[in-house]
Amino acid sequence: MFLQDTKEQQTNRVEIKEMEPDVLKEILTYIYSGKAPNIRQMAAKLLAAADMYLLDRLKSMCEDTLCSSLTVDNAAETLILGDLHQAQHTKNDAVTFINVNAEEVTKTDGWTTLTDDHPHLITDLYQSLVSAVEPPAKRQRRF
Structure with a gap:
C-alpha cells in the first residue's frame, strides 16, 4: 500500500473506518505480542476483525471465549x-x-x-x- 501510488502512500496514512479504535488497539497488541488482554470484553468485535484480517489464531481465541460464556x-x-x-x-x-x-x-x-x-x-x-x-x-x- 505504501509502495504503490496510492492515497496512503501520498499521505503516509492509513484510515481504517470499519473498526473502533479500542478494537484496533487490541488487534495491534495481538499482532505484536500474541496476546489479547481484553478479549473477554470485546470477543464479538475482535472475532469480526480477526475474520476480516485473516488472523486465524485470534479468531480461534475469540471463539473459545464466546463459547465459554454462552x-x-x-x-x-x-x-x-x-x-x-x-x-x-x-x-x-x-x-x-x-x-x-x-x-x-x-x-x-x-x-x-x-x-x-x-x-x-x-x-x-x-x-x-x-x-x-x-x-x-x-x-x-x-x-
Missing part, C-alpha cells in the same frame, strides 16, 4: 456471529446450547432478531435436532 441471553446473538464470520466452532456450540435451552432462549430479544433477520439459522437448529434424535430401535421379529 448464556440464555446471548446464545442467539452468538449463533448469528458464528454464522456471519464462518466461525463453525462458535456456531456449533451455540446451536447445541440453544437446543438444550430452547424454551428460555426463544423468549429473548436475540431470538426475535434471529428469526426476523437470519431465518436460515432456524433450519440449522432444526437439522441439528433431527440429527440428534436417534431412530427407534427396530423390533426383532419372532418367528
Whole structure:
C-alpha cells in the first residue's frame, strides 16, 4: 500500500473506518505480542476483525471465549456471529446450547432478531435436532 501510488502512500496514512479504535488497539497488541488482554470484553468485535484480517489464531481465541460464556441471553446473538464470520466452532456450540435451552432462549430479544433477520439459522437448529434424535430401535421379529 505504501509502495504503490496510492492515497496512503501520498499521505503516509492509513484510515481504517470499519473498526473502533479500542478494537484496533487490541488487534495491534495481538499482532505484536500474541496476546489479547481484553478479549473477554470485546470477543464479538475482535472475532469480526480477526475474520476480516485473516488472523486465524485470534479468531480461534475469540471463539473459545464466546463459547465459554454462552448464556440464555446471548446464545442467539452468538449463533448469528458464528454464522456471519464462518466461525463453525462458535456456531456449533451455540446451536447445541440453544437446543438444550430452547424454551428460555426463544423468549429473548436475540431470538426475535434471529428469526426476523437470519431465518436460515432456524433450519440449522432444526437439522441439528433431527440429527440428534436417534431412530427407534427396530423390533426383532419372532418367528
